[in-house]
Structure formats: structure tokens, C-alpha cells
Amino acid sequence: MSTGDPTRDGQTIAGTLETDGAAATTAGRLGRSRADVASSVSIEPVGESNVMGVTATAEDPGSARRLANEYARVALAIQAESARRLLRAAIDQTIERRRSERYESSTWTDLSRRINRLDAAYDRGVDPTLRLLEPATTASAPADLGRAPLLAVALVVGLGFGALLALVLESLSPRVRDADELARVSRLPVLARVPRLGRRLRPGTPSLKRLRLDERDALDALRAQVELRLDDGGTVLLVSAAANDGRTTAATGLALALREAGHSVTVVNAAAEDDAPDAIADASEQADFVVVDTAPFSESSDALALTHVVDATILVVRVGHTRLSALRPLCSLLERSGEGLLGTVVMGQGGSPQVLRAARPPVDVATR
Numbered sequence: 001m002s003t004g005d006p007t008r009d010g011q012t013i014a015g016t017l018e019t020d021g022a023a024a025t026t027a028g029r030l031g032r033s034r035a036d037v038a039s040s041v042s043i044e045p046v047g048e049s050n051v052m053g054v055t056a057t058a059e060d061p062g063s064a065r066r067l068a069n070e071y072a073r074v075a076l077a078i079q080a081e082s083a084r085r086l087l088r089a090a091i092d093q094t095i096e097r098r099r100s101e102r103y104e105s106s107t108w109t110d111l112s113r114r115i116n117r118l119d120a121a122y123d124r125g126v127d128p129t130l131r132l133l134e135p136a137t138t139a140s141a142p143a144d145l146g147r148a149p150l151l152a153v154a155l156v157v158g159l160g161f162g163a164l165l166a167l168v169l170e171s172l173s174p175r176v177r178d179a180d181e182l183a184r185v186s187r188l189p190v191l192a193r194v195p196r197l198g199r200r201l202r203p204g205t206p207s208l209k210r211l212r213l214d215e216r217d218a219l220d221a222l223r224a225q226v227e228l229r230l231d232d233g234g235t236v237l238l239v240s241a242a243a244n245d246g247r248t249t250a251a252t253g254l255a256l257a258l259r260e261a262g263h264s265v266t267v268v269n270a271a272a273e274d275d276a277p278d279a280i281a282d283a284s285e286q287a288d289f290v291v292v293d294t295a296p297f298s299e300s301s302d303a304l305a306l307t308h309v310v311d312a313t314i315l316v317v318r319v320g321h322t323r324l325s326a327l328r329p330l331c332s333l334l335e336r337s338g339e340g341l342l343g344t345v346v347m348g349q350g351g352s353p354q355v356l357r358a359a360r361p362p363v364d365v366a367t368r
């Protein structure tokens with residue numbers, strides 16, 4: 001995938017083409033050793049362009065030309081086969097996802113378009129991000145030490161480099177798109193949908209006054225849900241599938257909303273260390289509410305042990321970021337934990353909390 005830095009992109013591409021497999025296959029075709037081919041061929045970006053230069057050295061110009069051309073063809077073939085395997089897996093997985101969608105719904109239509117694009121790339125049978133620009137030619141004069149270098153401006157990276165890879169990765173490991181998809185996967189009610197807050201809310205923020213009205217309303221909705229579930233106060237654990245899902249932001253916002261509603265609040269940062277339960281218990285004796293922020297599930301599954309220590313657990317998900325492949329196992333584990341699972345918070349998507357069919361009936365904020 002393109003990084004926006006031509007030099008770095010070129011180095012990355014060159015690294016994917018200079019492989020032991022390409023050297024071994026080329027060696028077998030030309031009757032040389034793998035080590036000899038590997039030491040005689042190099043691939044480097046040409047300037048800051050998207051062109052890769054294949055350079056080969058040999059005992060004579062003709063042998064060097066054949067080595068450069070053969071290596072370029074082999075490298076392209078290996079990349080094409082790798083791309084086809086990824087595309088086939090992406091096609092199969094996207095077709096499976098489409099089966100769960102209502103026929104001709106917007107999601108069904110989007111997935112069908114994606115399948116068509118992946119099918120077209122698969123049928124071409126090549127890596128669409130790479131192609132042979134021109135074969136190697138013999139150097140005009142031999143180099144020092146009697147060895148002739150050949151430069152084949154052989155591989156050019158397409159202008160769309162990374163677009164297909166991004167599509168494949170999205171198909172193989174899609175992300176949560178909206179609150180509806182989250183509800184289907186988690187089977188939990190959506191407690192609040194919090195717009196993207198940027199850097200306006202972080203640990204240490206003194207109040208919610210710097211937020212927009214819709215942002216404050218979203219956090220107030222979350223606060224109301226927690227108050228209704230925990231009438232006399234209690235401990236609330238926030239969990240997420242991966243880093244940057246908005247868990248700490250949600251914990252900070254909930255704590256501030258509870259405090260501004262007149263409650264005493266303590267925030268505990270815990271990752272299921274041995275003393276975490278004691279720290280939570282001590283904090284609960286000194287405050288109405290304790291909001292517990294943990295490490296993401298991708299970094300420490302031990303944090304799930306805290307679900308048995310707190311009064312309520314809330315799952316935090318960021319639309320467009322949280323991968324379904326990481327979310328599903330976490331939801332399964334949370335469902336098995338049973339007690340205290342309150343619902344989900346959707347970060348990065350504003351709007352009112354939804355009344356959803358779920359494992360537990362959602363709390364109606366309007367009755368507060």
C-alpha cells in the first residue's frame with residue numbers, strides 16, 4: 001500500500017520482488033546456483049519514480065541480459081500468483097458476507113460491486129500493480145573488473161498501487177461500518193453514538209464544555225444509561241477489541257458526564273494486574289461511580305477477568321476502524337462472561353441511541 005513517500009514505496013516494492021523463490025526459480029531455468037543469482041541481481045527504484053530497475057551482472061553481456069530478463073519475468077509471475085491467491089480468498093469471503101445481507105439492500109449491492117471488481121482482477125491473472133515496461137539491453141561498455149552490468153527498466157508500479165491491496169484487505173478483514181452492523185455482530189443494544197471528538201476530549205480534560213452540543217448529548221445519553229442500570233452507583237468497565245477504538249475517550253467522557261451530573265467519580269486505569277480488583281474495590285468505597293479503562297483485547301485478553309469484578313461492562317467500537325475479525329471473538333467471550341454486560345458505544349458516528357433487538361432489552365433514555 002502506498003505511503004505517499006515514493007522512495008519508501010519503491011524500497012518496499014523492491015523487497016517484495018527480491019525473494020529466495022525468485023532466485024531459486026531463475027537459477028533452475030538458467031542452470032545457475034540460487035546463491036549466484038541472488039548475489040548477481042538487484043532491484044532498486046529508478047530515481048523517485050514508480051519504476052523499478054533490475055540490474056544483473058555476469059561473465060559476459062549476453063548472460064547478464066538473460067539473467068536480468070528471466071529474473072524480472074519470474075518475479076512478476078510469483079507476484080501474480082500471490083495476488084491471485086489473495087483475490088480468491090477475498091472473493092470467497094465477500095460472497096459469504098453477501099449471503100447474510102438482504103437481497104438488493106444497499107450493503108448487498110456494495111458487496112456485489114466489490115465482488116465484480118475482484119473477479120475482474122482475478123480473471124486478468126496478473127498483479128495489476130506491476131507490469132513489464134521494457135526488457136534488459138546490453139550495456140554499451142563493460143564495467144570495471146570485467147563484469148558487464150545490465151539495467152533493465154523492467155518493472156513499473158501502476159498508478160493505482162495499493163488500491164487493489166486495500167480492497168483485498170478490506171474484503172478479508174472488513175471493519176465495522178455502522179451501528180446497525182455492530183448490533184448484528186454483538187447482539188447488544190447501542191447505548192450511545194458519539195461523533196468523532198478529535199483531540200477535544202482526552203484524559204485530564206476538566207469538563208465537557210469545550211464539546212459541541214451533539215457531542216455532549218451523546219455522552220449524556222451514555223451517562224443516563226449507566227445511571228438507570230446502576231441506581232446506587234457502581235463500577236463500570238469499558239473494553240474494546242483493539243487500540244484506538246475510542247475506549248479511553250469514551251471512559252473520559254462518561255466520567256465527566258457523571259461528574260457534571262453531581263456524582264463523585266474515580267477513573268481507574270487497569271489491565272488485569274493482580275492488584276486491579278483491590279484497586280477497583282478501594283475506589284468504589286470513595287466514589288459513587290468508578291470508571292475502569294483497560295488495555296485493548298488485542299493486547300491483553302486478561303482484561304476480560306475484570307468483567308467478573310465490576311457491576312457493568314460496556315463494549316466500545318469505532319466505526320471504520322474496528323475489524324470484525326477482532327470484534328467477533330471478543331463479543332463471544334463477553335457473552336460467555338454473562339453478568340453485567342450493558343451494551344455498546346459507537347465512536348465516530350453521531351446520532352441518537354437505537355432501540356435494537358438484542359440479547360438484553362435496551363434502556364430507554366427518554367424515560368429518565
